[in-house]
Amino acid sequence: MKTKIPVLICIDVEPDEFFVSRQNPEPWRGYELTHAYIGEWRSALQQRTGDAVHVSWFIRMDPQVALAHGRASWAVEHYPELFQQAIDAGDELGAHVHTYRWCGNSGDWLDDHGNDDWVAECLDTAVEGYRSSFGRTCRSLRFGNYWSGTEAINRAEALGFRFDLTIEPGLAPNALDARKPAHSGDLPDYYRVPREPYAPSRSDFRRRARAGERDITLLPLTSSHLRYGWGPRSLGQRFRRLRNNGLQHRRQDTPLSMWRDWRPPNDFSRMLDRAITQQRRPYLAFAIHSNAPVEPGSLPRIERCLQALTSHPERSRFVFCTPAEAMAILQTNASGHPSGHAPGALSR
Template sequence: MTRPKPIARLLHKVKNHAFPLFRSWPGPRAIEQPDKRIADLVQLCEDRLRAIGALGSEIAELRRSRSSLLDEVSALRSAAAPYRGPAIPVVLGVDVEPNARAVDLRDPSWDATTAFFSKTVDLRNRVRTISGAPLHITWFPRADPQVEISNGSADWALKHFEAEWRIAQLEGDEIGLHMHPWRWDEVTRGWCQDHGDEGWVLQCARSSIDAYRGAFGKTPAAYRGGDRFLSNAMVRLLEEEGVQLDLTLERMPGAARLVEAERGTGNIPDGENIPPSAYRPSSADFRVPDPDKTSGLGMLPLTAYEQETLAPWLPNIRFEEALDRLLAAAPENGLTHLAFVARSDLANIPQWEAYVDNVISLARRVREGRLVFKTASETWEYIGKSRSQPPFDESTTS
């Protein structure tokens, strides 16, 4: 059978330019033998799968080798030029949340959080082996109206993970609070992130704090607003409620939404000029330090590099470079701390490996004496003791 030339040319083009799967394709005539062609395709698929498996093993071995080499670099660096300066506290935080942002009421799963707790056991052991010091984490669980509607009660995560919280506290961790002002719309049967309604946002914060008090018998010391959202009104409320620290702020531009496809109102405030160091905020603008203020809420901005947040799940080579530059410039920049926060669903996505590598990078600097793992509250107290001056008066950090 002779095919029209245009069809033959098209098949030839697909074979040579379109998909790698067809690079070994014997040509258009194979279609005349469908059983053999199917068998050939299945064999090609199996070959590709074996090749992927081999590459995966090789990549894993290369990652282990690179990590060992970085351990040696750290040891040699410490021996050649021991660090004599003060250690900078580093806060490692986790936003404890349901798997999905716009939660499906039919499946309000927190499986990723369970995985994060499980994987943290090995991470703690690796950090202790490398640094000789414990890893202290600041957890920020949710207890807002979205959790109440999705899981049946606002304090669901506080109660459901009760055993995990006990273990965390025995490890020296801190349990703070995280809040998103999601509002359920009965008409559309969907969620709206309602930042534009100040009353609703404050109501969500109050109810979350109440749920926390009911579960733990105290006010959370540290707070994080969802999607980088904070306002002067929220700062006033947190101070009135007795919250001591905020870790919401990131050096990022303002935006309507963190995720464009989601429904929402209001805007995420611009944070491009937020200071990199700890401070107490001006009553006129929470993004501006008030050097005369010696009480009230303290701000611990997340660590930024090159005008954006230094995410702890970035590829390790980029994280290492940024970390070295930040620490080298710390004395002249007056860097008070480092702070990194990840969402609990990180445990179920490929970026988990990069996150582990980056935490290990921090652990190496702990061994060198450059860093020290602290909770949020420990970090504020540590900064206060090192400065012993406003806005870090030690008497206001207890």
Template sequence: MSIVPIHFGIDLEPDTPLPEIGNAPFESIGFAFRDMFARRQEIADCTRAAVQYGWYVRMDGHIEKLYGSRHAIADRYQSELEAAAAAGDEIGMHVHVMEKPEGGVWRANYADRARTEDEIEKSVEAYEAFFGRKPRSARMGDMWAQGYCAEKFEALGIRYDLSLESGLRAQGFGRLYPGTNSKGVRQSLLAMPVMPYQPSRSEFREPGGDDARDIWMIPLSSAKRSDVYSPGYWIMSAATAISSGFKRNTARMVLRPQTQYQPGEVQAALRSLFGEIDNPCACLVIRNFGVPDRVHHFIDVLCEMAKERQMQFVRPDDYVRLTMAQSQHAIAPSELQKKSVAQ
């Protein structure tokens, strides 16, 4: 049985989505570093493999306005980021597009393409100024994904885009942030792939052939919803079927470690996910570490499942490599796999 790659990422951002200047703590980041570092060896013992996480740090204009510097989060947690990098973790970039109109409140604005591309460029510049290199991986915020974002990432040398969350319906940001007059509409992600792929230049939600971009889309994992007695289940299943041309007929839920699940729901969802794709894998990202008990429960479930099949917590590059392997015989052990977890 082949290795099941797990990419476990954490967004490094303020504790609340739209904080105000002077009241914008980001203490949960410190808890995330402390707890995830503490669990590294335990997870390695369970999976019998070295453990790498992903850390996606914000350096966008919203951070600069809140704290006076795009490097505020990275500056405060520099020693933790250095320790993470030394352990082989991925240090990626996370980008939100926020603004505060004159006399108004903070809002998301993804309707302005030029502004969004400018935020991406300036975030990459800030990342390179701090770390001395460009990021290899990046995530847009607020579940936002567009073809031009993937194009901009590609042009800036980013190799892995973790912005997509498979199974989400289209939604306006005015509904996501009520009372803020936020702008932009997230496109439907109901029918997009679950596994990594290189996107078509004409449609970022579909794998490309000869026209594929030189960047990998790594969707956050989703599983088939099981609440068949809910009216919403059937509505979303119908929308999913129509969106996918009836290739996918069941509503899905994005697997988020910080979500409150019913007993046994995490196990069932992961088993469902692993059973439906040729090369089982899971990409999981924590938006905020404010509910650590839920995160630790999710990790406990993964460790328990690791008794049944071999798993490995990996960076995006190894996640793609292992997932794309045609068979267990095609998997060539990387330097990551060769490391002794006993060290």
């Protein structure tokens, strides 16, 4: 009997634009459309499989939202019915924290993740906004713009976060989108981070701590590897993959971003095959931005990836679940007993 494979679908709930207007902030139309799309996808998958489908919504409640919309908790107050539907479905509600700071001198936003004090303020704002909205401590976190940091993770743990799903293994340093605001500091090197859930070191979040030392677990998103041809160019690509990621992780060097257009021989289904094969205890984790429906061409690419995922040959093993449920399944798998849990049966 084969073990179950947890599948985490993370959805960042955020404004449609990176440069949010302080004078005339727009409703989050992308989130409205994403919520409807995920609802239809969930319903169709549950009818086909008979199993519960849980996803994780990571909500922007940071200082940029507070400054533009008047309150960090604006999204929850503006879309109460949608978030209640997510709660009723058994979904995880977490925090998606960007570190945008308004610079009065330039009259523009700065992604100030190089400022530890500002990062701490962004986390504190999100935690308070979440607690005031839902009456409980937020457990799950995703930072924005691929960024994370050691001091930020340590503070997140102290604030009560238990799961972080930011890291994208294999991502090159400073791979920031030029369309977004300028930034302070650098994007960390994610080449040699673990490819499985781990407790982070207090001195470097990209390294493991000893077992039992931490209350927070980092769940890296899924990475796979591209199939190259032969010739001088492909040999160079293979060498760079080995040099950057090391021998152990050379076949998990390409983040499986659903916004990408995956084509044979590296279509999404084959990339999933390779990712699952490389993992000792397989799990899958992907992130989607709620502005996808308003980004030209983005939603069709995501839809093709979700279709490949739900029609994959290993789909009978997939359990679409929350971070806590995923860890429970992986712990069961580690004990040597195949997991027979349905998501709703796991402790929350």
